Amino acid sequence: MSKGRFGKHGGQYIPETLMNAVIELEEAYDKYKNDPEFNAELTEMLNEYAGRPSRLYYAERMTKDLGGAKVYLKREDLNHTGAHKINNVIGQMLLAKRMGKTRVIAETGAGQHGVATATVAAMMGMECEIFMGKEDIERQALNVYRMKLLGAKVHSVTSGTGTLKDAVSETMREWTNRIDDTHYVLGSVMGPHPFPTIVRDFQAVISKEIKEQMLEKEGRLPDVVMACVGGGSNAIGTFYNFIEDENVRLIGCEAAGRGIHTNETAATINVGKLGIFHGMKSYFCQDEYGQIAPVYSISAGLDYPGIGPEHADLYDKGRAEYVAITDDEAVDAFEYLSKTEGIIPAIESSHAVAYAKKIVPTLPKDQIVVVTISGRGDKDVAAIARYRGEDLYE
Amino acid sequence: MNKKIKEAFQNGKAFIPFITAGDPSLEITEKLVYAMEAAGADLIEIGIPFSDPTAEGPVIQEANIRALSNGITTDDVFHMVEKIRKNSEIPLVFMTYANVVFSYGTERFIKRAAEIGMDGLILPDVPYEEKEEFDVVCRKYGLDFISLIAPTSHERIRMVAKEAQGFVYCVSSLGVTGTRSEITTDVDSMVKLVKEVGDIPVAVGFGISNPETAKKMAEVSDGAIVGSAIVKLCAKYGEDCVEPVGEFVREMKLAIG
Numbered sequence: 001m002s003k004g005r006f007g008k009h010g011g012q013y014i015p016e017t018l019m020n021a022v023i024e025l026e027e028a029y030d031k032y033k034n035d036p037e038f039n040a041e042l043t044e045m046l047n048e049y050a051g052r053p054s055r056l057y058y059a060e061r062m063t064k065d066l067g068g069a070k071v072y073l074k075r076e077d078l079n080h081t082g083a084h085k086i087n088n089v090i091g092q093m094l095l096a097k098r099m100g101k102t103r104v105i106a107e108t109g110a111g112q113h114g115v116a117t118a119t120v121a122a123m124m125g126m127e128c129e130i131f132m133g134k135e136d137i138e139r140q141a142l143n144v145y146r147m148k149l150l151g152a153k154v155h156s157v158t159s160g161t162g163t164l165k166d167a168v169s170e171t172m173r174e175w176t177n178r179i180d181d182t183h184y185v186l187g188s189v190m191g192p193h194p195f196p197t198i199v200r201d202f203q204a205v206i207s208k209e210i211k212e213q214m215l216e217k218e219g220r221l222p223d224v225v226m227a228c229v230g231g232g233s234n235a236i237g238t239f240y241n242f243i244e245d246e247n248v249r250l251i252g253c254e255a256a257g258r259g260i261h262t263n264e265t266a267a268t269i270n271v272g273k274l275g276i277f278h279g280m281k282s283y284f285c286q287d288e289y290g291q292i293a294p295v296y297s298i299s300a301g302l303d304y305p306g307i308g309p310e311h312a313d314l315y316d317k318g319r320a321e322y323v324a325i326t327d328d329e330a331v332d333a334f335e336y337l338s339k340t341e342g343i344i345p346a347i348e349s350s351h352a353v354a355y356a357k358k359i360v361p362t363l364p365k366d367q368i369v370v371v372t373i374s375g376r377g378d379k380d381v382a383a384i385a386r387y388r389g390e391d392l393y394e
Numbered sequence: 395m396n397k398k399i400k401e402a403f404q405n406g407k408a409f410i411p412f413i414t415a416g417d418p419s420l421e422i423t424e425k426l427v428y429a430m431e432a433a434g435a436d437l438i439e440i441g442i443p444f445s446d447p448t449a450e451g452p453v454i455q456e457a458n459i460r461a462l463s464n465g466i467t468t469d470d471v472f473h474m475v476e477k478i479r480k481n482s483e484i485p486l487v488f489m490t491y492a493n494v495v496f497s498y499g500t501e502r503f504i505k506r507a508a509e510i511g512m513d514g515l516i517l518p519d520v521p522y523e524e525k526e527e528f529d530v531v532c533r534k535y536g537l538d539f540i541s542l543i544a545p546t547s548h549e550r551i552r553m554v555a556k557e558a559q560g561f562v563y564c565v566s567s568l569g570v571t572g573t574r575s576e577i578t579t580d581v582d583s584m585v586k587l588v589k590e591v592g593d594i595p596v597a598v599g600f601g602i603s604n605p606e607t608a609k610k611m612a613e614v615s616d617g618a619i620v621g622s623a624i625v626k627l628c629a630k631y632g633e634d635c636v637e638p639v640g641e642f643v644r645e646m647k648l649a650i651g
Contacts, residue, residue, distance in 0.1 A: 177569035276493045290468075
C-alpha cells in the first residue's frame with residue numbers, strides 16, 4: 001500500500017510529472033516539522049501576523065435562545081484575512097521558502113484561501129498566482145479584488161463547472177507546467193499525500209487551542225465540537241486533538257445545497273461513493289460510471305464534490321458524524337448569528353451554525369458545544385442580499 | 395507481456411495515435427480506427443472520456459466534454475471495441491483516468507477489457523507508487539499496464555522501467571497534453587536510462603504535432619504518440635474527420651519510418 005493512507009483512503013494518484021515534487025515536499029516537511037527554529041518562526045507568525053490564538057467565545061444569547069447545551073464559538077473569523085485558511089498558508093509558505101521556492105500557486109473556492117495565500121505571499125515577497133472558477137469569480141467579486149490588491153495574479157478557470165473542483169484541476173495542471181521554483185499551496189486536507197497530513201497538522205492549532213481554552217474556562221472537555229466541511233480543513237483542525245477523546249462528539253456539516261435528494265448538492269458523505277480523484281482515494285459525488293458530479297452549494301467554499309481522506313476514514317470508523325445542511329438553513333443561520341450575537345459568519349461556517357441550531361436545543365443544559373466559525377461573512381453579504389431578493393452593489 | 399503490443403514495435407518506429415471515444419460519435423471513432431490502421435498506425439490509444447481529465451490540455455479536455463455530452467459511457471466504448479474486433483486486429487490500449495476504472499470495479503473493468511480484445515491500459519493519474527491495484531489485475535488478464543516517465547522523473551526512471559509492461563510512455567515535456575512549438579527535454583537521455591534497465595520499447599508523447607518533431611522524437615526512441623493534433627482535426631472536421639485524420643497519420647508514419 002502506498003504512503004499517506006487513512007484506512008483505505010488517501011494515497012498519491014497523480015501524474016508521474018508531479019511525483020518528485022510531492023516527494024520533495026514530504027521530505028522537507030519531515031525535516032522541518034519538529035525543527036525548533038521552524039516551529040518558533042511558525043508560532044511567531046501565527047501569533048504576531050495572523051492574530052492567534054483565536055478567541056473561544058461563550059455565545060450567551062445564542063445559548064439562552066436555543067435553551068439547551070452551552071454554546072461556544074471558536075472564532076477563526078477573527079484571524080487576519082478573516083478565516084482559518086491562513087493557519088495552513090503560513091505553515092506551507094514557511095516550508096516553501098525553506099525549499100527554495102520563489103513562486104506559489106493556489107486554488108480557491110470562496111476566495112478565502114486565495115486571499116490568505118496572496119496575503120502571505122505579499123508579506124514574504126513571493127510571486128503568487130491564484131486559480132478560481134469563473135462562476136466563483138462572479139460570486140465572490142470582493143475577494144477577487146482583494147487578491148489583486150495584494151499583488152496576486154488571478155486566473156479565471158472556465159473548464160468544467162467553473163467552480164472549486166475545476167480550480168483544483170487547473171492548479172494541478174499549472175504545477176505540472178512549472179515545478180522547479182513553484183510550490184502549490186493546497187488549501188484543504190485533500191489532494192495527494194503529503195497534503196492531507198500537512199494541512200491537517202497546520203490546522204490542528206484550532207483544536208489544540210479549543211482544548212486549552214475549554215479547560216481554562218470550564219475545567220473540562222466539550223461534549224460536541226462541530227464545523228463545516230467542504231474539503232474539510234477547518235473541520236479536521238477542529239476535530240484533530242479530540243479524536244482520541246472518545247467522549248467528544250465530532251460533527252462535520254456538509255453543504256446539501258438544494259437538498260440531498262436533488263442533483264444540486266455537495267454533501268459528499270451523504271450522497272457520494274468511494275472513488276479516486278484529485279490525487280486521493282476518498283468519497284466523491286459521481287455517477288455510476290465515475291464521472292465527477294457537477295455539485296452545487298450556495299457556498300463557494302463547500303461547493304466541492306469530494307472530501308478529505310481523513311474525514312472519509314473518520315466516517316468509516318464511526319468516529320465522526322457528517323450531517324447535511326441546505327442553502328436555506330445556512331442562510332437562516334447566517335442571519336441568526338448576525339442578529340443574535342453580532343457576528344456575521346461566512347456562509348460556509350453558517351452550515352455549522354445551522355446544525356448547532358438544530359442540535360443544541362435537544363442537548364441537556366450541562367453539555368457544552370463548540371462551533372467553529374471558520375470565517376467571517378463580509379464576503380457573502382451581497383450574495384445573501386441577492387438571495388433575499390435585494391439587489392446590492394458590491 | 396502482451397504479444398500484440400510487442401508486435402506494434404516491430405514494424406520500424408511505431409506511430410501511436412490517440413483519439414477520444416465518442417468524439418464526434420462512436421460510429422466515427424470506429425471508422426477512425428480503421429482509417430488510422432490503413433494509414434500505418436501501429437497501435438491506437440482509445441480515450442474513455444472522463445469529466446475532469448487533470449493531465450490534459452484544453453484540446454483533449456474539450457473532446458472529453460463533447461463525448462460525455464453525447465452520453466457516451468464506458469459500456470458504450472466496450473461495445474464499440476467489440477465491433478472493431480470483428481474487423482481489425484490492430485493493437486489497442488485504453489487511455490483513461492483511475493476513477494473510470496475504479497468506479498466500474500477494477501477487476502470487472504479489466505476483465506471486460508481483456509475479453510473484448512484490448513491489449514493495454516494507460517492511467518495518467520496512477521504513478522508507480524499506486525500501480526499495484528491495477529497492475530496485478532492487468533497481469534491476471536493479459537493486459538499491459540503502461541508506465542509513464544516524465545522530464546522530472548530523474549532517478550525514478552530506472553525504478554519505473556524495471557517493472558514496466560508493454561512499452562514505456564515517455565512524457566516529452568512538463569505540463570499537460572497539447573501541442574508545443576518545441577520540445578526542450580533531453581528525451582535521448584531518458585530513453586537511454588530505460589534501456590539500461592531492460593529491453594522494453596519507449597514511445598514519446600506530449601507536444602508532438604508535426605512530422606518534423608515526430609521524426610526527431612522517433613529517432614531517439616521506438617515511437618511517437620500523437621493525441622491533441624489528431625483530436626484537433628476531429629474537432630475541426632466533426633463527422634468528416636476520418637479522411638483528414640487518415641491523411642495526417644499517413645504523413646506522420648511516413649516521417650518516422
